[in-house]
Amino acid sequence: MGDIRGTRTVEELVPHLNWIEDSMRHYLLVHLPGFRKEEVDVGLAYPGYVTISGERLVNDKKCTYFGQALKLPANLDMKKVGQSFEDEMLTLTFPKRTEEEDDENGNPSTTKKSLQEEEEEEEEKQKEVINEQNQTTHEQHCHAESEEQSKQTDDDNIVNATDNEMRKNGGILERVINLLRNNILLTLALAFALGVFASKRFESNGE
Structure with a gap:
């Protein structure tokens, strides 16, 4: 031109x-x-x-x-x-x-396939990491629940032991009170008997 x-x-x-x-x-x-x-x-x-x-x-x-x-x-x-x-x-x-021509001229289709496989492998790795994280979180949650249940059991045992001790001490206190009550009655009876005896003896000496 x-x-x-x-x-x-x-x-x-x-x-x-x-x-x-x-x-x-x-x-x-x-x-x-x-x-x-x-x-x-x-x-x-x-x-x-x-x-x-x-x-x-x-x-x-x-x-x-x-x-x-x-x-x-x-x-x-x-x-x-x-x-x-x-x-x-x-x-x-x-x-x-075409794919056949790609393979003859440097395998671009194969390269594309390889890239796709790499992406799939990377996706699988990410899924594995997520699954491991979920498993770890689940185990930590279960461990925390187990510790909480163990702590609750220990607390229940302490409460039961305290209750039993109080009941035991209450029984002893009740026996002491009954014993004191019986001693008081016995003392009153003795005092009354001594009073009667002293009164009669005083009357006898007066005669």
Whole structure:
């Protein structure tokens, strides 16, 4: 494509882009109003990118120019890129690589699978850690409950022992009270008998 700019005014065009995808391919649709097929260049010189550019003469004083570099999706078969231009629409077709082609060209599908396996292994490890933490928490809870039950049993034993001791002491006190009561009655009886005896003896001495 020759240089048509010269001293003309250059107007930059920003084309409308649209990516479409199906199970087999990616499609890049570029709307280029006023352009013809021979005025458009497509380049695949940079890995992972596609470049599109073009310029056209509008009149003696003006020309239009556009140029863009677009990043491509992964897993494309760059050896089978298709191109068509119709009704001011540039269409680029990028076939997707199959799993068999991936294995032949560096095993990206295997790498993807390996990454997935690593993620699954990491998830399993996290589950194991969570299960261990739950088990430890459960054991600590059971141990705390066992200690609480043991403490409660000890408290009950102390209460029972105290109650038994009080009952025992109460029995002794009751026996002491009964003994004192009997002694008081005996003392009163003796005092009464002595009083009667002394009275009779006093009367006898008076006679």
